[in-house]
Amino acid sequence: MAKSANALIKPDLLEWTRKDAGFGVEEAARKIGTTPERLAGWEQGDSKPTVNQLRKLAAAYKRPLALFYLPVPPEDTPAIRDFRRLPGTIFGSDSPQLRFEKRRAQFRRDTALELFPLIEHDPPEFPIMASLSDDPELIGVQIRDTLGITYADQVRRSRQRTSFNYWREAIEEIGVLVFQMWLVDNQEARGFSYSGSQYPVIALNSKDSLAGRTFTLLHELAHLTLREGGLCDLLEERQNPSLEGQTEIFCNAVAGATLVPRDYLLLESSVSSNAGSKWADDEIFDLAAKFGVSRETLLRRLLICGKTTADFYAIKRSEYLAEPAPSQRFPVPYRYRVINRSGRSFTKLILENYLRDNITGSDVAEYLEVQLKHLPDIEREVMGSATSIT
Missing domain, CATH: 1.10.260.40 (lambda repressor-like DNA-binding domains)
Structure with a gap:
């Protein structure tokens, strides 16, 4: 040899x-x-x-x-602000896996910004703006209105996987790229975001629960409304919070208000009829299932709406954290894995450019990280047919 x-x-x-x-x-x-x-x-x-x-x-x-x-090293990937508060977090010491996921997300955003004008004029402008002085409840209403989310549709799609896909697709429709990372430990980062007026990015940790990913999705969307992307674990500083801590509190509040609007929650018969501050487990479970959120998110909303106490919330939250994480392992067809990781919006953009001969098959393989033999199945799922890719 x-x-x-x-x-x-x-x-x-x-x-x-x-x-x-x-x-x-x-x-x-x-x-x-x-x-x-x-x-x-x-x-x-x-x-x-x-x-x-x-x-x-x-x-x-x-x-x-x-x-x-290359003759010289390329420019570094733009830094994103670190909002994590997990004990033991050392800022700037990201794992190789997280570093790669951030590079991948930035590369895909750059690719989308380059390819979109080849099939349209300009990418859509991100339409929602907020500041830390805004009322999270009102920002939640604005987000729902912008996304076209209705209470009736949300309840119909309340099963956790359906709910996650419902919110993700609505957010992608307004021009946000939503990716899922699968190499990073959930304890290191639950999500991150890159802000921008066009094609901002949200990346979620696929090792998180579906309800957890849905909440992180809305949390990161709140970051985008502030024009302040970040690397997040969603923990809050309650004692003299720093500016980063205040931002996390705000984004958590916006996510909760968006997923479980105050008015709809207080109209629920089990809520309006409860004059006390304690809740049975089945009541919490049923309400959480109706809105498609975790029990902790639902209970937090009850606390914010004055329907329970901080002590009761803390007790139940400790119970939930002590529970073993449910197994999410089940076979997923290859085409769904590609779409779940790359996002339906980004995948469709790549396929449309390929079908118009703007990019090559090798480009598609690089952008979507797939073998070309799988493209017909992916196209059928994303675009409804597979007559053009063979």
């Missing part, structure tokens, strides 16, 4: 890509099956990796091979 040729690349690119991916020398070397000393030698210019070794590095760092041949 012929020996692989050396890769004629600049050492600076090797070091930059490793650090940008979030790997130390030892971890990166272990991933590609070499020694830390050899990898350090490549980065210092003492020797060069072979092309095959460079391919392994590209796969480990989740970077295209061509990037390593």
Whole structure:
């Protein structure tokens, strides 16, 4: 077997890509099956990796091979503000998986901004604006009106998977790209967002529960209304909150008000007839199921609406947190996995450009991270037919 040729690349690119991916020398070397000393030698210019070794590095760092041949490192991915409050969070120490998901989301947004004018004039402008001084209840009403969400439709689609898809598709309809990340631990980040007047981005953690993802979706949408994307775990600082803490409190309040409007909640017979502050488990469950939200979200809304106490809420929340997470493992057809991760809006945009010969099949494979043989099934699901892609 012929020996692989050396890769004629600049050492600076090797070091930059490793650090940008979030790997130390030892971890990166272990991933590609070499020694830390050899990898350090490549980065210092003492020797060069072979092309095959460079391919392994590209796969480990989740970077295209061509990037390593650039004359200088590319510009860094725009930073997003870190709103996380989980104990032990070290700001700026994102895992390689989270770093990759942020790069992927930014790349897809850039791609959408580039491709949309090829089939239309300009991407839609994000239509909702808010500030921390606004009433979250009123912002919730505005969001529902903008999305076209009605109480009757919400109740009809209250099963958690149906509810999640209902909200996601409505948000995508106003020009927000909604992706799902699947490599990141849910304890590191439940979601993040990139703000912008056109094609802002929301990324959700697919390891979260469906009700959790729905709440995070609306929480991140609230961030977009503030024109302040961020990296979030949705925890709140209640004692002398910082500006970041105030923002998280506001976004949580907007998400709750949007999902469970005060007026509709107070009109529920079980709510209007309850003169006390305690609730039976089945009452909480039934109300949460009706609105398509978690029990904690429902109980929080009861607290905000003056229908329970902070002590009762704290007791029940502790009970919910102590429960084992339900298993969500079940087989999902490949086409649904692609659409769930990339979003229906982004997937449709890529397919429309492909069908108009604006991009190649290789481009589609890169943008959607799929093999071309799966495109007919994906097109059938997204666009209702598969007569053009074979």
